[in-house]
Amino acid sequence: MLALSGITVRYGERPVLHGVDVTVSRGELLAVLGANGSGKSTLLRAAADLVPVAAGQVTVDGGPRDRLDLALVFQRIHLVRRRSVLDNVCAGALGRLPLRSSLLGFPREVREEAMACLERVGLADRAHDRAGSLSGGQQQRVAVARALCQRPRVVLADEPVSALDPAASEQVLALLAELAHVEGLAVLAVLHQPALAARHADRVVGLRDGRVVLDGRPDQSVDSLYQVLEPVS
Numbered sequence: 001m002l003a004l005s006g007i008t009v010r011y012g013e014r015p016v017l018h019g020v021d022v023t024v025s026r027g028e029l030l031a032v033l034g035a036n037g038s039g040k041s042t043l044l045r046a047a048a049d050l051v052p053v054a055a056g057q058v059t060v061d062g063g064p065r066d067r068l069d070l071a072l073v074f075q076r077i078h079l080v081r082r083r084s085v086l087d088n089v090c091a092g093a094l095g096r097l098p099l100r101s102s103l104l105g106f107p108r109e110v111r112e113e114a115m116a117c118l119e120r121v122g123l124a125d126r127a128h129d130r131a132g133s134l135s136g137g138q139q140q141r142v143a144v145a146r147a148l149c150q151r152p153r154v155v156l157a158d159e160p161v162s163a164l165d166p167a168a169s170e171q172v173l174a175l176l177a178e179l180a181h182v183e184g185l186a187v188l189a190v191l192h193q194p195a196l197a198a199r200h201a202d203r204v205v206g207l208r209d210g211r212v213v214l215d216g217r218p219d220q221s222v223d224s225l226y227q228v229l230e231p232v233s
């Protein structure tokens with residue numbers, strides 16, 4: 001389980017998260033919704049240790065978090081476009097490989113594991129194509145495969161479908177839900193689309209001005225999910 005407890009983040013003097021408590025169980029896809037500036041990305045960055053927290057703590061399965069436990073998927077897809085799809089997925093394993101072996105090319109076991117990750121996202125047939133030749137939705141699925149190849153316990157996805165068309169968005173969200181349900185990962189995804197959250201997430205957290213204002217099942221009321229997105233009057 002990923003547990004964020006009492007997370008407070010300030011940028012300069014300005015508090016952006018005020019003692020936020022959020023948990024994501026293994027096997028669960030949690031969607032975080034909120035208006036622009038409500039603190040969603042900051043929460044994800046705090047979980048990933050990419051921003052200093054003024055107070056609170058982050059644990060994974062009850063212990064201190066290890067960088068390798070957490071795999072990140074971003075809105076802007078960071079693939080090496082001129083390298084093969086397979087090499088990009090292999091890069092997910094870099095954190096656990098000795099530098100020498102990665103400089104010499106990825107070992108066979110890693111390439112086999114990366115291939116299995118590509119099968120998982122339905123792109124094994126594109127393994128030897130240049131990553132840059134894939135569509136945006138396919139590239140995001142490669143980014144998910146790379147995250148999987150890291151063997152994480154937690155996946156943190158920051159607006160993973162914001163740049164994708166509706167069909168590709170559904171595919172990527174369904175894939176993230178499957179990783180949670182089948183692989184038993186804890187998956188936290190920051191989303192802007194309540195309808196997508198309602199269809200795919202197991203639980204939804206709503207943030208408003210750096211505070212949790214909703215935490216529940218996504219089927220409770222899509223209206224209440226939309227209300228979270230309304231700016232504070």
Ligand SMILES: Nc1ncnc2c1ncn2[C@@H]1O[C@H](COP(=O)(O)OP(=O)(O)OP(=O)(O)O)[C@@H](O)[C@H]1O
Nearest residue numbers: 011012016034035036037038039040041042043190
């Ligand atoms: N590096 C930074 N330095 C200073 N202020 C920041 C920084 N990053 C974010 N902020 C501010 O913190 C607040 C929360 O930003 P954050 O990006 O977490 O919100 P968000 O909910 O993810 O927004 P969006 O939906 O627009 O991506 C905003 O007011 C933003 O201006």
